[in-house]
Amino acid sequence: MGRFIPAASLDRVVSDATRPERRSVAAEVVQVASESNNDDTGAYDRSLGVFEDRRGIGAESTDFAAHIIEWGDLRQAAQAPIRTGAEAAGRFEER
Amino acid sequence: MTTLPRHPDYRACLYLWSVAQTELASLGDRIYTESIPSRKTFPLAKITQLTAPGIVEGTHAVVRGRFQFDVYGGSPTATWRIADDWVSLLVHRLAGRQHSTDAGDFIAGLVTCPTGISRTTDTPKTQSQTDDGETSEARPRCRFTALIVLRPAPALIGS
Numbered sequence: 001m002g003r004f005i006p007a008a009s010l011d012r013v014v015s016d017a018t019r020p021e022r023r024s025v026a027a028e029v030v031q032v033a034s035e036s037n038n039d040d041t042g043a044y045d046r047s048l049g050v051f052e053d054r055r056g057i058g059a060e061s062t063d064f065a066a067h068i069i070e071w072g073d074l075r076q077a078a079q080a081p082i083r084t085g086a087e088a089a090g091r092f093e094e095r
Numbered sequence: 096m097t098t099l100p101r102h103p104d105y106r107a108c109l110y111l112w113s114v115a116q117t118e119l120a121s122l123g124d125r126i127y128t129e130s131i132p133s134r135k136t137f138p139l140a141k142i143t144q145l146t147a148p149g150i151v152e153g154t155h156a157v158v159r160g161r162f163q164f165d166v167y168g169g170s171p172t173a174t175w176r177i178a179d180d181w182v183s184l185l186v187h188r189l190a191g192r193q194h195s196t197d198a199g200d201f202i203a204g205l206v207t208c209p210t211g212i213s214r215t216t217d218t219p220k221t222q223s224q225t226d227d228g229e230t231s232e233a234r235p236r237c238r239f240t241a242l243i244v245l246r247p248a249p250a251l252i253g254s
Contacts, residue, residue: 071163071238072141072143072163072165074131074135074167075130075131077129077130077141077143078143078145078163080143080145080146080161080163083145083146083161084145084146087145087146087148087161088148093209094209094210094240
């Protein structure tokens with residue numbers, strides 16, 4: 001019987017190996033997100049982008065009203081562009 | 096002849112189903128799916144349908160709808176009570192049964208609320224009185240997202 005002994009740096013190896021794919025998924029989230037909000041949110045569209053930092057790789061908006069566009073508030077319905085983008089990029093499970 | 100699944104407007108179905116639940120009587124008929132009136136009576140709630148992709152790609156037979164539920168106003172405990180009752184109703188009474196509403200008949204499958212209920216903390220801004228006497232102007236007190244597997248009832252599947 002063989003035994004699988006993971007390398008000490010397996011997490012780094014896997015992270016490096018999947019980096020291009022994770023960036024492409026994040027780019028797809030951004031693409032769908034930019035198509036999934038109201039047409040009058042041009043600044044929001046321009047603020048969408050892929051980030052790669054200590055948090056990992058993902059899609060984000062730096063628009064100051066991004067939380068309202070995503071979640072809505074008492075006066076405005078949620079448009080949820082990033083969640084829609086995540087849903088389109090694969091099976092999306094919120095955490 | 097091709098058999099077409101004709102989905103009802105699930106957001107309207109959920110609204111009508113929710114209004115009919117006695118456990119949500121404290122909301123009265125103040126569950127909204129579009130804009131909220133400028134003169135508001137609290138507590139109130141809003142249902143937003145975010146997405147509803149097909150479970151099996153390319154069939155459009157069964158969808159998994161993502162809905163956001165927001166409960167505003169009242170005391171923090173009261174709004175949490177409403178939100179938690181709503182989650183229980185969706186998980187235990189909506190799931191696994193066929194329902195009939197004026198917006199159409201539908202069958203609900205698995206219901207999950209992956210993030211649970213999120214509560215916002217009051218701040219001086221959210222507690223402030225606005226010119227028209229509203230309170231809690233900015234944010235929902237309780238919010239949750241539900242994923243609901245949905246399909247039209249057999250009567251809505253036709254050729």
